[in-house]
Amino acid sequence: MSDPILSVRDLAVEFTTHGHRNRVVDGVGFDLAAGRTLAVVGESGCGKSTLARTLVRLETPAAGSIRYAGRDLATLTDKELRPLRGDIQMIFQDPYGSLDPHLTAAGVVAEPLRLRGVTDRRERRRRAVELLERVGLKPEHADRRPPEFSGGQRQRIGIARALASRPKILICDEATSALDVSVQAQVLDLLRELQEQEGIAYLFISHNLGVVREISQEVAVMSQGRFVEHGPTEEVLSRPRHDYTRRLRRAALDPALITGRKPRLFAPAANAGAAT
């Protein structure tokens, strides 16, 4: 692998609930190179989102290191992190919940430009419209508000907002999971295109092996806070060692589980009771 842009070692994250300390990320380590994608899969509650949130330092690790640009993000204070925050951006599953419904699309994308010190309002708008076009939206979309967009369009606004910070690393937490299959494919194409053009590294959290196969060169399988399998995507998916990976692979054969949607009611009468 070429030199990693992000190196994570022995990362641990703990939460205290009702006086009990729970380690929800435990001994996680990986390297991520520019222009590459590491996918992270794992069952619900295994710690994927916590890992993602910790990499952008929305959580503080209990142990371990997150080396980026010659610094250890795990130990930096808020003030020290501020100039680096734009470099590692995150996009979420629910672009609706993460976009301010009171701002226009251009306003959403202009906000990080303001934080980056673009003081002229017209210049911010010009660049915001440019970024919206870059992700496939039209200039006339700029003055609409998030509720007036489809899910796929909202995700594009979320991506444009992340791009406004000129990120080196993009963390996608189930970023395409809520979208219809065809819209999902379009957003994946966009992410791939941006990666090719900008060399952005992705950490891509997904439960969809089809998507993982398409987008990543490496995959890590997480269980109870740990990476239990990690390697080239094709290798891990074709020879799964961990039970969870095997189950996920079996589930991937069922299209209803891939899309997360229930099948249409087409079952013959004998099966009708099962087709809820």
Ligand SMILES: Nc1ncnc2c1ncn2[C@@H]1O[C@H](COP(=O)(O)OP(=O)(O)OP(=O)(O)O)[C@@H](O)[C@H]1O
């Ligand atoms: N702020 C918090 N305080 C206490 N416990 C938390 C907190 N955030 C997450 N947890 C716990 O940490 C564990 C991991 O949660 P996390 O959201 O990282 O899992 P996940 O793998 O992303 O799950 P999913 O796929 O369902 O989103 C869970 O048991 C969760 O309840």
